[in-house]
Amino acid sequence: MRHESVPIYWRNIPHYYRLVARRCKKCGAVYFPPVVKCRCGSTELENVELPREGRLVEYTVLHQVGTDFLKQKPLIVGLVELSNGVRVAGQIVDAQPDKLAPGAKMEVVFRRVIADGKHGLVMYGYKFRPVGGI
Amino acid sequence: MKDVFLAGAALYQAGRHYGKNIDDIAAEVLDRALSDAKADIDALFVASSTTELANKQQILGAYVLEALGLDKIPVYRVENGDGSGGAAVALAYHALRSEEHNCVAVVGVDKPNDVLSNQQQDIYAATLDTYFERYFGITPLSYAALMAKMYLKKYEYRYEDLAQWAVLMHSHGAGNPYAYFRRQIKLEDAVNSEVVSEPLRLYDIGPLADGAAAAVLCNSRKEGPRILSVATSTNTAAFNLRPDYDTLYSLNEAARRAFEKAKITPRDVATAEVHDSFSIFGVLAVESLGLVRRGGALAAMKDGDLPVNLSGGFKSRGNMLGATGVYQLVEVAWQLIGREFKRVDGSYGVVHSMGGVDKVSTVVVVGL
Secondary structure, X not given: OOOOOHHHHHHOHHHHHHOEEEEEOOOOOEEOOOOOXXXXXXXXXXXXXXXXXXXXXXXXXXXXXXXXXXXXXXXXXXXXXXXXXXXXXEEEOOOOHHXXXXXXXXXXXXXXXXXXXXXXXXXXXEEEEEOOOO | OOOEEEEEEEEOOOEOOOOOOHXXXXXXXXXXXXXXXXXXXXXXXXXXXXXXXXHOOOOHHHHHHHHHOOOOOOEEEEOEOEOHHHHHHHHHHHHHHOOOOOEEEEEEEEOHHHOOHHHHHHHHHOOOOOOOOHHHOOOHHHHHHHHHHHXXXXXXXXXXHHHHXXXXXXXXXXXXXXXXXXXXOOHHHHHOOOEEEOOEEHHHEOOEOEEEEEEEEEOOOOOOOEEEEEEXXXXXXXXXXXXXXXXXXXXXXXXXXXXXXXXXXXXXXXXXEOOOOEHXXXXXXXXXXXXXXXXXXXXXXXXXXXXXXXXXXXXXXXXOHHHHHHHHHHHHHHHHHOOOOOOOOOOEEEEEEEEOXXXXXXXXXXXX
16 A cells, blocks of 8 residues: 555645644644644634744654655654644654754754655655754 | 343454455354354444455455355444454444344454555554655554653653563463464563664564454343443544643543443453553553553552453454454453453453554443
8 A cells, every 4th residue: 555646645735845734713723734623613724834943852763664665764753843832743864863862953854755666756745854963 | 221242252363364365264253153142143243444455355244244144134344443343342232222233243353464564564554644644654653652752751661661561461362262472471572672663672562463353242131241331432633732642532531431331430340451552552551541540550560460451462462453352342251251261350341442543442341
């Protein structure tokens, strides 16, 4: 079950490239992934881009991966709290795992996520890296 | 409303059944459960997580009945990921309570070994948000690792404390004739196993296995193990937006409702089968179920034998995905009456069946 659907990828590009989240116009709650209705009951939601800096909450180095990630393993998977308080999970790159620690300053980067061989589709999205590199 | 009794049951040996199709093992186990119950059924609920993805089959229930020549019986497929088993038991229970049906069978079945291990990772990762988690390479294992790391820090445990979970599971599972890995292990085996997603090692994972379990439930019986209550709840918070990472919220709420309906408390529980697809989930489950205080599961395990997962849990009995919840129901019922398992000292048992990383949980209270 590889991720080979072009329509699915295409329609999610705003979220994958620019971290487009949904904010409730009434109470200000921010949802990522986006939701259809705010927990306050309002359906008046607007698209907002999430900030591109934050701090590392926790991370792990993952050695068992799915078919699309065999060439990239191990993956560093982490939880990052962005500067507006919204947390996002994702891959961490450009980092040595043993030098990472909770609280480290992180930034969003635009990277290749899945590549379907040499001549097939390349799909992109956000990842995180330590500010200044480690 | 009428009470719901377990009239008969059967379990299939957990393992790698390369020589059998998925409908074969489901039909075999259903046939044995029907013989055990000496009853006819008027509906079949099939719990399965991955029949389309791993086994390329839909409407599985109809093919299971075809294999047995059972005609004109309604079939329903229930899919809640690895929590499918509990969800199917819940629907069967409601069908019997409403008296729409009098005797029904619940068959849980999955055969993950029909695909390669990396494809199993793909399929299991589909229990997460497929567009925002699976797409980026995140898997349930990596989330379990994050939760384990935070738990060990917050409650000041060492990894060795967590590794005791696998040791306990294997000591329980060694006596379960249907378990995948029926042997004792030492702490060194667990702590020296390969790192799969630090801090978690290979022995923190419940191995995926092929399996099938069948329970025949009737509302006309008057004796034997009885389902006292069933409750299912969902955690709608995305993983990244959860207020903390040491509560299984779907379980917490399902347990509250199930205990209330059964009019018992966690203190009355003599045996519990919880969803420990990863060791840390078992630890969090006994706490969110209310069996021990928050942060106290590993200390309780050190102090004595927790009456949890006497089957061996996912680590030793195996993780049969959507089938597991049905295994758990049968195990708890049999532990209460001393069939196939040593009889427990008490009258109440609970089952916790979970789909995804705390996405949906079903709790079943079983009593004598």
